[in-house]
Amino acid sequence: MSKDQNIAAQERFGADVINAGSIDVIDDVVAPDFVDNDPAPDQGPGVDGFKQFWTSLRSAFPDFRVEVDAMVADEDSVAIAYRATGTHQGDFVGFAATGSPIDIRGVQVTRFRDAMMVERWGSSDQLTLLQQIGAKSLPG
Numbered sequence: 750m751s752k753d754q755n756i757a758a759q760e761r762f763g764a765d766v767i768n769a770g771s772i773d774v775i776d777d778v779v780a781p782d783f784v785d786n787d788p789a790p791d792q793g794p795g796v797d798g799f800k801q802f803w804t805s806l807r808s809a810f811p812d813f814r815v816e817v818d819a820m821v822a823d824e825d826s827v828a829i830a831y832r833a834t835g836t837h838q839g840d841f842v843g844f845a846a847t848g849s850p851i852d853i854r855g856v857q858v859t860r861f862r863d864a865m866m867v868e869r870w871g872s873s874d875q876l877t878l879l880q881q882i883g884a885k886s887l888p889g
Contacts, residue, residue, distance in 0.1 A: 751824065752822045752823060752824055754861075754864040755822060755824075755825070755826070755827050755861040755864060756820070756822050756827055757864070758778050758861060758864045758865065758866065759820075759822075759827040759829070759859060759861075759866075761774070761777075761778055762774070762775075762778045762779075762866065763815055763817065765778075766778070766803060767803075767813065767814070767815045768813075768814050768815060770803075770807045770811070770813075772800055772803050772804055772807070775796065775799060775800050775803065776796070778864075778865060778866055779796050779799060779865060779866045780796075780862060780863075780865040780866060780867045781795075781796060782795075782867065783795055783796050783799060783866060783867055783868070783869075784867070784868045784869070785798065785799055785868075785869050786868065786869060786870045787869070787870055787871050787872065788802070789802050789806075790842055791842070805841075806841075808839045808840070809837060809838065809839040809840060809841035809846075810835030810836060810837060810838065810839075810841070810851065811835075811836075811838055811839070812834075812835050812836050812838075813833065813834070813835035814833070814834050814835065815831045815832070815833045816831060816832045816834075817829050817830070817831050818830045818831060818832055818854075825860055825861060825862075826858055826859060826860045826861065827858070827859050827861065828856070828857070828858040828859075829856065829857050830854070830855075830856050831854065831855055831856070831857070832852070832853070832854050833851070833852075833853050833854070833855060833873065834850065834851060834852050834853075835850070835851050836848065836849070836850050836851070837849045837850075837851060837881075837882045841882065842879075844879070844882055844883070844884055847882050847883050849881055849882050849883060850881070851878050851881045851882065852881070853873055853874040853875075853877050853878050853881075854873070854874055855871060855872055855873030855874060856871060856872055857869060857870070857871035857872075858870045858871065
C-alpha cells in the first residue's frame with residue numbers, strides 16, 4: 750500500500766480510537782495478526798489485548814487526547830512523536846481517580862500491511878504520568 754494510505758489509517762486510529770474513544774474502530778484499522786512489541790502493563794496479546802488496553806485507558810482518562818507533533822512515513826511504516834493529555838477520572842494501574850490532569854510525551858512507530866496496523870513499537874513518559882496522578886511509588 751502507499752505511504753498516504755498508511756498515514757490515513759494512522760490518522761483514523763488517532764482520531765477515532767484515541768481521541769474519540771471508539772474502540773470498535775480498532776477492527777477496521779488493526780490487522781488480526783497484530784503484534785504490540787511494547788505492551789502496557791497487564792495488556793494481553795494481539796488485537797484483543799490492544800482493545801482491552803484502550804478500553805481501560807479511556808475508562809481512566811475519558812478525555813484522553815493525543816496531538817501529533819511530528820510524523821515521518823515510508824511505504825511500510827508511520828512514526829509519530831506525540832503529546833497526550835487527559836484527566837485521571839478512573840482507576841489506572843491500581844491508582845484510584847485523582848481528578849489530576851496529565852500531560853506527557855511519547856513516540857510510536859507502526860508498521861502497516863494493506864493499510865492495516867500489523868506491528869507497533871512505542872514509548873511514552875509513564876513515570877511523569879504516574880507522578881502527575883500522585884503516585885509515590887511505581888505499581889507492581
